[in-house]
Amino acid sequence: EYEPLLAEKDSTEVEIGDDSPLPDDLTRDSLELPALAEPELARHYTRLSGMNYGVDSGPFPLGSCTMKYNPKFTERAAALPEAAVHPDRSAASVQGTLELQAELQDYLGRIGGMDAVTLQPPAGAAGEFTGIRIAAAYHEANGDDRTEVVIPDSAHGTNFATAAMAGFDVVELPSAEDGRVDIDALEAAVGEDTAALMLTNPNTLGLFERDIERVAEIVHDAGGLLYYDGANLNALLGRARPGDMGFDVMHYNVHKTFATPHGGGGPGAGPVGVTEELAEFLPTPHVREQGDDSGYERYEPDRSIGKVHGFSGNWLVLVRAFAYIARLGDAGLADASARAVLNANYLASQIDYEVPYGPFHHEFVASAGEQDAADAAKRMLDYGVHPPTTKWPEIVDEALMTEPTEAESRGSLDDLAAAFDAVAAEDDATLEAAPERTAARRIDQVTAARDPRLSWHALED
Amino acid sequence: EYEPLLAEKDSTEVEIGDDSPLPDDLTRDSLELPALAEPELARHYTRLSGMNYGVDSGPFPLGSCTMKYNPKFTERAAALPEAAVHPDRSAASVQGTLELQAELQDYLGRIGGMDAVTLQPPAGAAGEFTGIRIAAAYHEANGDDRTEVVIPDSAHGTNFATAAMAGFDVVELPSAEDGRVDIDALEAAVGEDTAALMLTNPNTLGLFERDIERVAEIVHDAGGLLYYDGANLNALLGRARPGDMGFDVMHYNVHKTFATPHGGGGPGAGPVGVTEELAEFLPTPHVREQGDDSGYERYEPDRSIGKVHGFSGNWLVLVRAFAYIARLGDAGLADASARAVLNANYLASQIDYEVPYGPFHHEFVASAGEQDAADAAKRMLDYGVHPPTTKWPEIVDEALMTEPTEAESRGSLDDLAAAFDAVAAEDDATLEAAPERTAARRIDQVTAARDPRLSWHALED
Amino acid sequence: MTRQTSGSPYAPGDAADTEAMLDAVGADGVEDLFDIPEPVRFDGEFGIEAHSERDARRLVERTLGRNDELTEFMGRGHYDHYVPALVEDLASRQEFLTSYTQYQPEVAQGFLQALFEYQSMLVELTGLDVANCSMYDAATALGEAATLSQRVRSVSGDRILVPDQLREGKRDVLAAYADGPDLSVETYPTDEGTVDVEGLADALDGDVAMVYAENPTVSGAIEPELGAVGDLADERDALFVLGSDPVALALLERPADVGADVVVGEASALGAGTAYGMGAGLFATREAYLRQVPGRLVGVGEDATERRAFTLTLQTREQHIRKERATSNICTNQALLALRTAIHVATLGPDGLVDLAEDCVVLARDLAARLDEVSGVRAPVNDRHHFREFQARTDQPAAAVASDLESAGFAVHVVGEHRIQVCVTDANEPAVDRFVDAVTEVA
Amino acid sequence: MTRQTSGSPYAPGDAADTEAMLDAVGADGVEDLFDIPEPVRFDGEFGIEAHSERDARRLVERTLGRNDELTEFMGRGHYDHYVPALVEDLASRQEFLTSYTQYQPEVAQGFLQALFEYQSMLVELTGLDVANCSMYDAATALGEAATLSQRVRSVSGDRILVPDQLREGKRDVLAAYADGPDLSVETYPTDEGTVDVEGLADALDGDVAMVYAENPTVSGAIEPELGAVGDLADERDALFVLGSDPVALALLERPADVGADVVVGEASALGAGTAYGMGAGLFATREAYLRQVPGRLVGVGEDATERRAFTLTLQTREQHIRKERATSNICTNQALLALRTAIHVATLGPDGLVDLAEDCVVLARDLAARLDEVSGVRAPVNDRHHFREFQARTDQPAAAVASDLESAGFAVHVVGEHRIQVCVTDANEPAVDRFVDAVTEVA
Incomplete structure (x- = not known):
């Protein structure tokens, strides 16, 4: 399969002519772009789509990335013309939008056990940034100068990067033998400089942090805040809530938990929930129902951290999340978690690779053992399935971090297990030669990075 | 590629229970159907779509079937909720629908040179049935008992079947040496029993019937009517009109001329245009603007032939046709024909197979010569393109009836020519073994027909 | 504003391409390729204005926007059930x-x-x-059944019996199909909205090629004695053709169990929603008549590697092979709607489909009961179980009631001087309370 | 009505499957798999009601339906251009x-x-x-540019200069990004809606790491002296960051030609339409800063058969590899919107894109001229060429004018006590006549 670049099909330069409505010195001279008719473009992108794997193509068991089925009806809900208003519209003229925002804030608060929720962060990492900035503002308001954020070594890379971006020093916390937080190490790491501990629960091994109450106590006693990375919330719906565990701030990943499409990399949304104590620090504008039955309003919380998005975040993604939550309700959400956990446990029980830690919830990390996990993953592509996340977390050798989600049937899990086992039985040479049945064969990423060619202009040389 | 049947994935029988709102003797006992969740269905049909070739997959040069690009915006127009009203709504409450119908009738009348147009026939063949019934009603109204319909041997099979369905005897007209109507044979065939001559122009060889005026004269002098099969109208837009050539009745194929999607076999639409003299025979209800500025009305023409569809035909297909015509306008429609004719001529000039007749317009019929045309077509599949219509019309040996349409670029035509030529150079064994690169290999249709298995129930035996 | 289109925006290529192609063809200009004698050349203009994509969309939208926004309680052969988004997306x-x-x-x-x-x-x-894999609609499927009856029945009979209440659209289409083979379409009486079995028995004789009945009937009534109808047809060797739809079929008596030889109807009751009458004709029959079936059939075969594969089959019945001896002239059918129906059925599953069918009974029963309590209204008129719809008697002229209901935002059928017909499904059910209020107001 | 959902409709399998899977796992019930200590178990309910698909759609539709239907003449960083259906269909x-x-x-x-x-x-x-292949939006792209300026400029300077008229949403986001690395965000003056070059020169010193300007500016004015701004930044070794969007870039001075080091802005001005502020941040820069670029980059490489292939590249800049030393914490971006932008650009082609950009100039000019003729209105306020939008002075309080316009069905920005801002594109152009009438009525 091969599809030429648009520019290889046609490249047409147009002059910005004398008939331009602007004087010459305000305009560029010319513009060169592909000039193709609609039928040609339809084929181009249709063929490109044929070289891309989506959730409807087959299982997509990327641990911690949680690619679950995206219900089609949510696309229709988000496509409503009423959703597409300008963000500067007067509050009086967009009461519907504000009401839906307020409802979603409420939904998310209930689900996370949080008192107030902002919808502004446009992605999970932006949610982290929002949450850590709230923590910073909180300490500053208390006249408390805290410079460190503590993060377990098994945490997502974004946690580290976020803390750094927000101006904090990162204190990395080694895991205990059982893959969980090492309480002694935590006690040693936490102190008067600690602004926050960032934690995922269940963690990236799928393990519930059983000592979460003790963890919270240690951090809170030191005057720090507890930040919940919502990446793994799909494991807990209706079973446990970050707010109840002692977390002060959290973000929700709407594509991971509420089935919004990931769009090949976004847009996402990373709403942030906080306890009542932290509500005054939320970004502006926040939305609330006015007390006197006079509808909904935007307002700036008293000590708002300001903004993390130019407008109000990725609203059309949030509309989908609202629709999903409203579709499932209490029982559906709880069932989603139950089935996600059952599926992960079932799949783990069916594969030959070792799964070193447990009991796990919605995901497990198998070890490819003597095999190279990245090679094993490439080989899985040949069996028509998407492989798990590889080589991470590092606590497991040659990690295959696997999260089937609730959206896979038993039959699909059996197929996936068969793919795992087929690969497990193969030799290194086979794995290194993989994939063989994909649109492109193994791509040499090292060379691509050594001589970066990042546009079709760079190919002309 | 292989995708199990829905019933092979799951088959669940439900009892019609005691809690049914109906007494036992009014209900069936049970119902057995697949019970699959939405994610499984999304994958099932997505995978099936991957085993199907559409216009956006590549060129689709089926002669006389005219698979041209279907503009995406027409889908949006047809999806407007305002288009989806009940057909029994009062005329006063659906003035918008009636206006759009009246506008489309007017558009089509102008394009075909016809005085009145009905939108009711749900497909081209239904249009033929409508037109021939109008001819029958016309003769009957004149007290004229005519029992024969004359049809050239190169005509579409529907013409013959339609005439028979309408109760006429078919008189088949042999083609002349040059592939056109044999005037002598026509004079011999036409007489006092002739109800109508059905003709496609350009004919299925892509040849314009140069003697069309003489043809019309012969038929009209004998008291017969001239019926125009609109299959090849895409060749003539803005260059010639059936009404001007002397045709009394015609149907339009909206997917062939006005780019509505064919949907794997339908729905289509086959509006029928007639001269003023025949307008009183049109199906009921017909739509017209009321004289006194009081909007649009439905009415029954004085001598209406009745109905050919339970309601008003395939309305949502017609909305797309309207949108297409309004998009292109005079210049666009004329350009479409010009480019369709140029593309056919260019492609014919680029291939090695012989093209025996000419000058042709929007399509040509190449001859596979010593090769079996059906085998050659199967082999073309291996080159990633859809083959032309094969083995028809019979006037050309091993016919490859090819119609690229205006929607193919020069590059795409070159690719198509390369596929033709590659196949032309191959031996019979290779052709007989083809296709090799498709979802299914050559399918044995004879055996399938000998032991018909037409449902999954039939597979259980 | 925005780019003006001088040619077709859907024809690729620029002037240089055209030149090169003309060169290859050996023509000076595109017009030279048109071999059209001068007298029949068209030199005029259609007078049809071109539009940008945006404007073409707006034109359709604005024109259709002149329709009144009414909540429809309408059926009589064209039904609205909520179509899951999955159907639209996949199809x-x-x-x-x-x-x-x-x-x-x-x-x-x-x-x-x-x-x-x-x-x-x-x-x-x-x-x-x-x-088969679809006819145009229920009416043309009925017409095809009539011509089938001629081909498969040895009787010389040319009478087709249909209920006196048959929807006129179906009656007219049936008449059109019956005209060619010189069949005579006649009616038999109904009682309380369903077959008057004795009346049918009286009308049935050896000249009858086909008896048609519906379940539910056009008035929404469920047939209580369908087996008796089947027996009567069987006794006289007439083809028994039953009209229904996939929702009703999920719950009501199974056609095979009451002796139906052919089932026709609107497959698109699932998968299409309201579409100004656009539908997809359902056509099912017994194996004995297989080679006389109109339209397309998909069968299972094998490919060259002996793997199961699918193909259109028994094409020798069809017009492109058999020409004037084909079983029908149908070529294009409603394949995409058949696909949509299938996806809709699959999305519902057997439980969901039976639930939906049961809702059709309960919703109609409950709404009839509520309307019956409205002063000036009696419902249902027919003493029958109903499916989706029922008729109601109005003390005021039905046309006036319907017109007043339109002003209140609702559409119903007028079926008699003092009779309206009301259809309720999962699609309009959320509006039932407002509808009852409106009827109370105007009746 | 219709089938009630007790579990997730998006989790396949029935009770038998669950049993078999529990058996395989060795658990008695699903709850046994949750390893959650009792004290933090949640035994309550969310109190969130489940809905059928139909009802969930209706809920969203009804709620959003409470928005007033206004024709928007709004911009200021979030623009509406007609998005061809092809974009939606393919994406x-x-x-x-x-x-x-x-x-x-x-x-x-x-x-x-x-x-x-x-x-x-x-x-x-x-x-x-x-x-790169997108940031969240123009504002966060600007924030990332500021942190980039710290990494690539050898100067010790920590001052970021932005125009005094900068939209506050961008200012606040920039402040958030500037906070971590302790940058100080300061303003320079503008004149007639564009850079006051002398004022900027006065503000620029060796402590300035970055100068930000926009073309067109937030008030819709086209910068007449962009080259001078670039020269000033260059002289002081400050990074010159320019804000724009793909439509404006097609016509206005090419950033590379005026010395821009980074271009940020809203890529989604094409491809997305109005979306309550959802956009896609454009981020382009010089090769010299490549390894300091935030976000994802797609490069060309080869596969094992030496065929050209594409891959994410230079990932060592990113958080999942570099953790706290990454160029940014960004992970998920706006890839689907980047795809949509690309399809929209491709659909327009160079001719169509330039035409569209020229329309943005002409439409704004013509509308300003028409409003200027309205008594009580002066437009444009700034003596500049404009792109899409411009400011107008109203004799009456702007808030009152805007509110009256809302009653008449139109939305505009209030940007000062007696100043509104009006944006016109191909999307709202058909409503211009009605808009002028409305302004005439209320001003």
């Missing part, structure tokens, strides 16, 4: 939407399998042996 | 819509190529060397 994939009839099955396995599954669902729903 | 294909970040490029060649093409289009539009 809109270009591989389905823009494909042609499956004449090259090797690159059409996807659509063929989906149509095979559609046929299978109808076989299950009807209990008959075979179903 | 909605599940292979794009539901795919993940391209960590396995061998099964993601389609999206990678499309993103590479997007990057290439921005390279052409900006004249710079590289573009």
